[in-house]
Amino acid sequence: ETGVTQSPTHLIKTRGQQVTLRCSSQSGHNTVSWYQQALGQGPQFIFQYYREEENGRGNFPPRFSGLQFPNYSSELNVNALELDDSALYLCASSLDRYNSPLHFGNGTRLTVT
Amino acid sequence: QKEVEQDPGPLSVPEGAIVSLNCTYSNSAFQYFMWYRQYSRKGPELLMYTYSSGNKEDGRFTAQVDKSSKYISLFIRDSQPSDSATYLCAMSDSTSYGKLTFGQGTILTVHP
Numbered sequence: 697e698t699g700v701t702q703s704p705t706h707l708i709k710t711r712g713q714q715v716t717l718r719c720s721s722q723s724g725h726n727t728v729s730w731y732q733q734a735l736g737q738g739p740q741f742i743f744q745y746y747r748e749e750e751n752g753r754g755n756f757p758p759r760f761s762g763l764q765f766p767n768y769s770s771e772l773n774v775n776a777l778e779l780d781d782s783a784l785y786l787c788a789s790s791l792d793r794y795n796s797p798l799h800f801g802n803g804t805r806l807t808v809t
Numbered sequence: 810q811k812e813v814e815q816d817p818g819p820l821s822v823p824e825g826a827i828v829s830l831n832c833t834y835s836n837s838a839f840q841y842f843m844w845y846r847q848y849s850r851k852g853p854e855l856l857m858y859t860y861s862s863g864n865k866e867d868g869r870f871t872a873q874v875d876k877s878s879k880y881i882s883l884f885i886r887d888s889q890p891s892d893s894a895t896y897l898c899a900m901s902d903s904t905s906y907g908k909l910t911f912g913q914g915t916i917l918t919v920h921p
Contacts, residue, residue: 700852729907736817738897738911739853752907786852788907795841795901798909800852 700789700801708807714775717804719787721768727751727793728770730762731786733803739786745770746793774806782808812836815898815912824921828885832898832912835879839900842874843909844883847895856896857883888919 701720709715721728727746731739741754745764759775768789774781784805788798815832822828830844841860845853857872859865865872871884881900885892895916899909 727907731909736913738813738815738899738913739909740911741908744907746907752905754908788852790907793907795903797843797855797858798907799855800845802850802852 700787700799702785702787702801702804704804705802706805706807708809709777711777711779711808713777714773715777715806717772717774717785717787717806719770719772719789719801721770721787721789722799725789725791725799726768727790727796728764728768729788729790729798730770730772731788731800732756733784733786735783742772744793751793777808779808782806810835811913812910813898813900813912815915817913817915819916819918821918821920822888824888824890824919826888826919828888828892828917828919830883830885830896830898830915830917832881832900833879834881834900834910836900836902836910837876837879838902838904839910840903841901842872842881843899844870844872845897845899845911846892847897847914849894853897890919890921893918 729744730742733739743753784803790796844857895914898912
């Protein structure tokens with residue numbers, strides 16, 4: 697059984713640029729959620745995708761957007777990067793969109809300079 | 810005030826000790842409670858998943874939920890150096906799909 701994989705593992709961007717992060721869900725999982733984890737903090741919910749549609753969103757501005765593809769892989773896009781966007785971005789997949797346990801990937805470490 | 814409060818520690822214990830990790834929360838709608846372990850430079854790994862109040866045991870780990878007090882705990886028996894990690898509590902209600910609310914995490918070190 698393949699777990700959740702994310703790419704790239706590390707990324708450095710300049711303020712104002714745009715970034716795309718990628719995630720492959722665990723086999724059999726049709727729901728993906730994205731989280732932002734600042735250093736020394738717990739992860740914060742960005743949004744969830746189910747059947748290619750956004751199914752819930754946390755307190756993040758519209759410049760954070762996502763996509764889910766028919767094979768359940770997903771992308772997180774962040775426009776107009778700010779210094780505070782520097783964080784570990786975690787993707788998690790689950791069996792369904794309700795309260796099935798989330799299984800996380802190892803994240804993408806984004807640094808904005 | 811944060812919805813979920815977790816003592817960040819750090820917590821340092823000798824090998825073989827019993828470890829107690831705790832979280833308090835303010836949202837009475839939370840019904841699903843989880844504990845995750847996160848090693849350095851890794852993603853969170855699910856340890857325990859419980860619904861509503863009660864106890865759940867899995868090997869050396871025991872999770873307790875007291876909804877009346879809005880308090881959850883994770884106990885680790887016979888702690889090992891490999892248990893050294895950050896432990897995150899997380900919880901959700903039945904309507905916020907996919908949204909877990911996490912505590913800040915407790916850094917645990919088990920020394921030989």
